[in-house]
Amino acid sequence: MILVIAEQRDGKLNRATWETVAAAQQLAGVAPDGSGGDAIAIGVLGASGSAAAGELAAAAVSQVLVAEHPTLDPYTPDAYIAACRAVIDSTAPTIVLLPHTYQTRDFAPLLATRIRSPLITDVTGITGTGGDATFTRPMFQGKLAAQVKPLGAAPAIVTMQIGAIRADAARLGGSPTTSRVSVTVDPTTIRQRPEAPFREAKQAVDLAQADRIVAVGRGIKSQENIPLAERLAKAMDAEVAASRPICDNGWLPMERQIGSSGQTVAPKLYVALGISGAIQHLVGMKGARTIVAINKDAEAPIFEVADYGIVGDLFEIAPALIAELEKG
Amino acid sequence: MKIAVCIKQVPTREWQPRLNDQKTWVREQDVSYEMNEPDAYALEEALRLREKHSGEVVVCSAGPARVQSVVREALARGADRAIHVEDDRLGAADASVVAGALAAAMRDEQFDLVLTGLQSDDQGHGQTGVILAEGLGMVSSTIIMEVQVEGGSLRVKRELEGGWFQWIGMPLPALLTIQSGINQLRYATLKGIMAAKKKEIRKVALPDGLQPSQQIVGLAVPTRSKQTRMIGGSPADAARELVRCLREDARAL
Numbered sequence: 001m002i003l004v005i006a007e008q009r010d011g012k013l014n015r016a017t018w019e020t021v022a023a024a025q026q027l028a029g030v031a032p033d034g035s036g037g038d039a040i041a042i043g044v045l046g047a048s049g050s051a052a053a054g055e056l057a058a059a060a061v062s063q064v065l066v067a068e069h070p071t072l073d074p075y076t077p078d079a080y081i082a083a084c085r086a087v088i089d090s091t092a093p094t095i096v097l098l099p100h101t102y103q104t105r106d107f108a109p110l111l112a113t114r115i116r117s118p119l120i121t122d123v124t125g126i127t128g129t130g131g132d133a134t135f136t137r138p139m140f141q142g143k144l145a146a147q148v149k150p151l152g153a154a155p156a157i158v159t160m161q162i163g164a165i166r167a168d169a170a171r172l173g174g175s176p177t178t179s180r181v182s183v184t185v186d187p188t189t190i191r192q193r194p195e196a197p198f199r200e201a202k203q204a205v206d207l208a209q210a211d212r213i214v215a216v217g218r219g220i221k222s223q224e225n226i227p228l229a230e231r232l233a234k235a236m237d238a239e240v241a242a243s244r245p246i247c248d249n250g251w252l253p254m255e256r257q258i259g260s261s262g263q264t265v266a267p268k269l270y271v272a273l274g275i276s277g278a279i280q281h282l283v284g285m286k287g288a289r290t291i292v293a294i295n296k297d298a299e300a301p302i303f304e305v306a307d308y309g310i311v312g313d314l315f316e317i318a319p320a321l322i323a324e325l326e327k328g
Numbered sequence: 329m330k331i332a333v334c335i336k337q338v339p340t341r342e343w344q345p346r347l348n349d350q351k352t353w354v355r356e357q358d359v360s361y362e363m364n365e366p367d368a369y370a371l372e373e374a375l376r377l378r379e380k381h382s383g384e385v386v387v388c389s390a391g392p393a394r395v396q397s398v399v400r401e402a403l404a405r406g407a408d409r410a411i412h413v414e415d416d417r418l419g420a421a422d423a424s425v426v427a428g429a430l431a432a433a434m435r436d437e438q439f440d441l442v443l444t445g446l447q448s449d450d451q452g453h454g455q456t457g458v459i460l461a462e463g464l465g466m467v468s469s470t471i472i473m474e475v476q477v478e479g480g481s482l483r484v485k486r487e488l489e490g491g492w493f494q495w496i497g498m499p500l501p502a503l504l505t506i507q508s509g510i511n512q513l514r515y516a517t518l519k520g521i522m523a524a525k526k527k528e529i530r531k532v533a534l535p536d537g538l539q540p541s542q543q544i545v546g547l548a549v550p551t552r553s554k555q556t557r558m559i560g561g562s563p564a565d566a567a568r569e570l571v572r573c574l575r576e577d578a579r580a581l
Contacts, residue, residue, distance in 0.1 A: 077468075102489050105446075106470045109423070109458035118424075118541035121453050134545060139451055140354070143345050147546035152539065191467040193497035197488055212580070236581065248509025254491070261471075261487055261507070269580035276341070279452075290578040292570065293556075299344055304550060308573055309558045310566050320567035325581075 002028050002130075003093035003155070004042045004061075005084060007101055009075075011051035016099035016160075018167035021059050023160045024097050025171055029129040034060030034171040038130055041065055043087035043181070045080065047073035053178055060174035065090065069183040071190060077107035078190045084111050086183045093155045094131045100159035102260075112157050118150035119157045122279070124164040137161075142279050142301040162260070162283050205239060205255055212238035212269040215258055215285070216246055219274015219295060219314055223251040229273055232318050235325040238269070243281045259284035274314045277302030294318070329383035329477065331374045332437065334430055334444040334460065335402055336364040337395040341449075345549075352544050353420050363398040366445025370506040372513050373475060374443050375406045381477055384408045386437065390429040391418045396529065403524035404516035410527070411437075415534035420544075423455035428538040430456075431463030439464075441482075442503040446471050454505075461503035468503040469496055473510050 004024045007014040021042065030037035040061040044053040049066040057064050067087050071079040084107075088096060098104045100122050112119035124145070125136035135158060139146045150156035207213060214233040220226065226240075233240045240256060247257040258265055259281040270288035275281060277293070277300055285291070286305045293306035294317050303309045310317055339345075339354075340362045346355045363371075374385045387402040389395045390413040399410045413429045421429075434442070442464065447454035454470075461468035473493065474485035483497050487507055516524075557573070559566045574581045 102471055102487065105454050106458075106486075109455040110462055110468070112455075112541070113459050113462045119453075119455060120542055121455065137452075138550070139547070140339060140343075140345055141341070141449055141452070142550065144347075144354070144547050145550040146544045147548075148542050149545055151541055151543055191498055192469065195495040195497075197492045197494045199491055200493060244509065257491075260489060262491060264490070269574065269578070290574065290580040292574070297342075301550070303556055303558075304552055305554060306556045307554065307578065308570055309556050310570060311558065311560075312563060312566065316563040317567060320563040321570065324564075324567040324571045 001039045001041060001091050001093045003088065003091050003096045004040065005087070005096060005098045006042055006044045006052055006056060007099055007103060008044060008046055008049065008052035011048060013052045013055055014099060014101060015167055016101060016162050017056070018170045019162070019165045020097050020099045020160050021056070021061065022165045022167065022170040023126060025060065026165070027095060027097070027126050027129055027133055030060060030171060032171070034173045041091045041093070043067060043084070045072055045083045045087070057176055057178055058172050059176065060171040061176045062174065064176045064178045065181045066178065067181040067183045069185050071185040071187055074194045075103060076190050076192045076194060077110050078192065079185045080107050081111045081114060082185045082189075083183045085115065086181050088115065088155065090181050095133070096155045096157045098157070098159045100161050104159050108157060108159055116153060117155055117157050118152045119159075120148055120150055121159045122161045123158055124161050138279055142277065143299065161279065163286060200254065207239055207241055207256065207258065207263045207265050210239040210265065210267050212236050213241050213258070213265060213267045214238045214271045214273060215241040215243065215275060216252070216273045217243040217275030217281070218245050220246065223249070225315070226251055228315070228318050232271070232273070232322055235322045236269070236271070238271070241265070243275050243278070272302050272306070273318060275302050276300045277305065329377065329381045329440045330386070330438070331377060331383060332386045332388050332434060332439040332442045333367070333371045333374045333402070333407065334442065334457070335367040335371065335387055335389045335398055336445070336448045336450070337361045337389070337391055337398040338364045338448055338450040347547055351547055353547065356419065361394065361397070363401060364445050364448050366447065366506060366508045368513055369508050369510050370443040370445050371402050371405060371407065372511045373506055375514070376511060377441070377475065377477060386411060386439070388430055388434055389413070390426050392416045399529055400524050401516060403527045404520040405514060406520060408527065410529040411532060412529050413532045413534055418534060422451065422540045422542055423453040423459060424541040425538045427456045427459035427463060429534050430460050432535045433532040435464060440500050442466065442501070444503070444505050446505040446507050457503055457505040464501070464503065466501045466503045467498045468505070469498060470505040471507050472504045473507050475504060
């Protein structure tokens, strides 16, 4: 049995859950037509899980389990791992798969420690099936990819990097049974008191709607050089965006940040100027149709996702590009 | 308030990896090291909290003898003393072993607050802090962008995805994993560097019986998912060719 823990809030399923279902089907050895393979269960946790469970019942899996408890909304790690344990106990899985979201990152190490299971995070690929599988995950900021095997007692807990497997690769058409798992959470064991989520910036610019984006990274070196990126963006009829360090330094406002902690974009053209391509940035932009990388380091991971690459000094390349574009 | 900051020494961003003969780890003799960036922000946050609430900042690190250089750097930036779990095997250890080693060395100190970076720039498991919290019997919260101490409890701003945040209250003692960019880093002054030489670094042996939870069976340069057209030549030539490609081939301009 392979168990997927879905992520949902207010009945709305996190899209990454479908990516995780696709990963589970690969791991289970499900055929392209949705038949065969190991059994897969999907656990849906929440104060109310029925809506998300209904959506997931379209997947080619064997069962959907709904674990509802009023203490599960809003999310706290203490209540959540109690619910996870109930779902794990009722399915006895060999592997538990989750999307590598910020919420998973908050509770999965605690869950793994409590049930004495190995945890492998940020997985981008799976080789083999079931308990013999090997997992690929980035190391050294994506400069290397490691093949990793879990050590210790089942279940192994594995978190899938967002975007590593396409959500539309998930096979549909199963007729899973849907059942309820009873969850007991002692409210006095919940140590955290979460307040309502909020958004800081008013999102004056909606980068998700931009056709073209010129994004700057550490390679721009100082705030005085930001106008160079702005001039290139103007010449390309593009919006300016940035990787996290640029916004952390206050060189560009937070709402222009692309990546896991900022916005996710898929423009027609994405020009990465002096961006090395840390995973946290790549997840926010690798869906762009055409990606251009300009970086002095030929080994920078950004070139892995680029359609066009120029290795060189951006302070020479960007002015040359502006001159070329302004020729018309 | 007694605050611990856990710091890891990691390869520099400029370092180009070379593999060992077994292709299971990197050639350590080629590596130049620096302080893990999120840990540097955790240290800065600890120093700011000490300035506001008084108390002590203790740097904790688990690694081979080489990690002394980042421990000294943290002391030079203003930490009061350090605990170093020293063992060559910690250089490539996973999060379970590192967290176990730190928990054993830190348990008797009875810290009020433990800060770590949210993940390391080398193995990047993003687990050590949370496992350590469990080992110390503390509540934890991750990816933190602001810390407020109010009496005996904490109120922290946790980063969610896509520009969302959330305030979370919790009791002390607690462990927080700190997000890069939470504050502006300070650098060591000459006075700080001189003072650091006299500060205590307590060495602790790696306890027996810590079990890794995963094994690296192979390490490689990642395979390209895309065919990348590399454009060479002078800046002017490269710019001309790129604009032509974007206009005529990709039709992106």
